[in-house]
Each structure stands twice: as C-alpha cells, then as structure tokens.
Amino acid sequence: MNLEQFTGSDGQPARRYEYDDGVVFAVDFGPEFGDAAIDLVDDTVIVVVEEEQYEFELPDGADDAHTFIKNGVLTVELEGEL
Known part of the structure; x- marks a missing residue:
C-alpha cells in the first residue's frame, strides 16, 4: 500500500503498524470526513x-x-505475512 498518496498536498497523517500476525494501515482524513x-x-x-x-x-x-x-x-487491517 502506498501511503504517500495520502500524505501529499492534503496533509493527512498516515501510519503503518506491524504486528506478529499482520499489518494495520491508518489514514486520518479528519472528523469532517466521517461519512x-x-x-x-x-x-x-x-x-x-x-x-x-x-x-x-x-x-x-x-x-x-x-x-x-x-x-x-x-x-485497513491485513492478516498474514507481508
């Protein structure tokens, strides 16, 4: 997953978290984008x-x-070896 597309000019924070059983990607669009x-x-x-x-x-x-x-x-929660 290419997180750079989310952190460009719009400035959304994007993070990747790695765990033993998978990976979690999180992108903060802000509360106004809850819908x-x-x-x-x-x-x-x-x-x-x-x-x-x-x-x-x-x-x-x-x-x-x-x-x-x-x-x-x-x-985005992903399971498996990445």
Missing part, C-alpha cells in the same frame, strides 16, 4: 471522500483484509 465511503474490491481498497476518490492495491501476501472508517480515520 466517507469505503469498499474493498478484490485486492483494491476504494475510498470516496466528498468528491475525491482514492484507490490503492493491497500488498502481496495479504491473506485477509478488513477495512473501516471511524471518526474520519480509515483503518
């Missing part, structure tokens, strides 16, 4: 925030992905 839509299609995460759409591929080796957004923070 963002998120979808997972095959190995692509699609996020629609207002009129902006972001798409990114999950990394190779991601066995299972869980995505959600709460209080404007997008979280």
Whole structure:
C-alpha cells in the first residue's frame, strides 16, 4: 500500500503498524470526513471522500483484509505475512 498518496498536498497523517500476525494501515482524513465511503474490491481498497476518490492495491501476501472508517480515520487491517 502506498501511503504517500495520502500524505501529499492534503496533509493527512498516515501510519503503518506491524504486528506478529499482520499489518494495520491508518489514514486520518479528519472528523469532517466521517461519512466517507469505503469498499474493498478484490485486492483494491476504494475510498470516496466528498468528491475525491482514492484507490490503492493491497500488498502481496495479504491473506485477509478488513477495512473501516471511524471518526474520519480509515483503518485497513491485513492478516498474514507481508
């Protein structure tokens, strides 16, 4: 997953957290974007925030992905060896 696309001119903080059983990516769009839509299609995460759409591929080796957004923070939880 390319986190740089989220930290560019818009300045959203993006982080990667590695654990023994997987990886978590978190992108803070801010509380005003709490109504963002998120979808997972095959190995692509699609996020629609207002009129902006972001798409990114999950990394190779991601066995299972869980995505959600709460209080404007997008979280992508990946299981498996990455």
